[in-house]
Every structure is written in structure tokens, then in C-alpha cells.
């Protein structure tokens with residue numbers, strides 16, 4: 001039996017974080033990955049051009065359209081979607097390996113991908129939707145990030161309208177006003193959801209032992 005004073009064993013969970021572009025999901029998920037060594041990023045493949053701050057194999061695997069299509073045809077993607085005119089997909093094998101090993105996996109994917117993974121793995125999923133506090137702040141964040149052209153920023157803002165309408169499909173919604181507050185809430189969600197998935201057999205063993213010890217105590221003269 002595990003030491004009951006330590007965190008009991010549990011199944012791995014799949015944490016999905018989605019948001020309209022610029023709301024802050026990359027910032028939040030990078031903070032989490034840096035701090036939480038039990039969390040592993042699902043590295044997506046994409047046909048989108050790499051941004052200056054991104055590293056191939058760390059933030060995305062950047063592939064051409066032909067490679068993406070071959071992966072999709074061969075069933076190598078757990079889900080895939082076209083977002084802002086580019087293709088994105090989640091490689092299947094690393095997720096299945098992580099789940100089998102009881103590790104937690106983090107997905108930064110859009111609502112279309114979320115729906116596809118829900119269909120396959122709903123009990124293991126915890127989904128969080130991040131909203132910006134206002135449109136002006138969303139636009140300002142996209143501009144401050146300074147990674148996209150004005151045309152790309154306008155397209156992302158335009159697409160935000162559809163994306164935010166999917167918030168109802170998520171388990172939790174966070175409004176990312178103050179970054180540290182939002183990050184704190186995200187960690188609270190994760191703590192609770194991990195606790196919910198604790199291996200109950202460990203608790204059952206402890207309860208049996210407590211009962212036996214109580215019986216023994218009561219029998220003492």
C-alpha cells in the first residue's frame with residue numbers, strides 16, 4: 001500500500017485549455033509547464049509559419065501541408081482542425097503513452113479539437129476556457145505580443161466571435177484579467193481535479209486499517 005500521508009496514486013488526466021487568440025492561454029500553459037513537473041505538453045503539429053519566439057519541437061512541430069495530410073491519413077492524429085487558415089493536429093501516440101503511464105497531459109487546442117477528444121476520452125478530460133476581459137484588451141494583447149501582422153491580428157479578432165460562443169462546452173471558464181489571479185485559479189482547478197481522480201483503493205485500505213485499529217482500541221481493557 002502507498003504511504004497514505006503522501007498523495008495517493010491516480011489516473012492521469014487530460015487538461016485542455018482553449019481561448020480566442022490573445023486571451024493568454026499560451027502564457028498560462030507555459031507557466032504551468034514550467035512549475036508543474038507532472039504535467040506534459042501535447043506537442044501539436046501545425047502548418048502555420050513559425051513565430052520568432054517559437055522553437056520547432058518545443059512549442060509546435062512545424063510541418064508542411066503534405067506531411068500534415070499524410071499524418072492525418074495514416075491515423076496518426078487524435079484530432080485535427082483548420083484554425084485561422086492553418087492546420088493543427090494532436091499526435092496520437094504520445095497521448096496514449098502518457099495516459100497508459102498515468103501521466104497528465106496538457107492540450108492547447110481549439111474548440112473543434114476539444115469536441116473530437118471529448119468523443120474519445122471524456123472521463124479523463126478537464127477543460128478550461130479562457131476569456132479576455134474586453135475586446136480592447138484582447139486587441140491590445142495581440143498587438144503587444146507583436147508576433148503577427150496587422151492582417152493576421154484582424155483575422156484572429158474576427159474569428160474570436162465564433163470561438164467565444166463555444167465557452168458553454170467547457171468544464172470551467174476563467175476571465176484572464178490579472179495574470180497571476182488567473183494562473184492561481186487554473187492551479188486550483190487542477191488540484192481539485194487531481195484529487196477527484198485519486199485511486200480510491202488506497203483510501204479504502206486506509207479506512208479498513210482505521211476500522212481495525214478502532215476495533216482493537218475498543219477491545220483493550
Ligand SMILES: Nc1nc2c(ncn2[C@@H]2O[C@H](COP(=O)(O)OP(=O)(O)O)[C@@H](O)[C@H]2O)c(=O)[nH]1
Nearest residue numbers: 021022044080081083088089090108109110113
Ligand atoms: N484543434 C487543434 N487546435 C490547435 C492545436 N494546436 C493549437 N491549436 C489552436 O489553434 C489556435 C491558433 O494557435 P496559434 O497559432 O498558436 O495562435 P494563438 O492562439 O494566437 O497563440 C489556438 O486556438 C490553438 O489553441 C491542435 O493540435 N489541434
Ligand SMILES: Nc1ncnc2c1ncn2[C@@H]1O[C@H](COP(=O)(O)OP(=O)(O)O)[C@@H](O)[C@H]1O
Nearest residue numbers: 021022023024025026027141145176177178179
Ligand atoms: N492577464 C494578462 N494581462 C496582460 N497581458 C497578458 C495577460 N495574459 C497574457 N498576456 C499577454 O497577452 C499576449 C497574448 O498572450 P498569449 O498567451 O500569447 O495568448 P494566446 O496563447 O491565447 O494567443 C502576450 O503578450 C502575453 O504576455
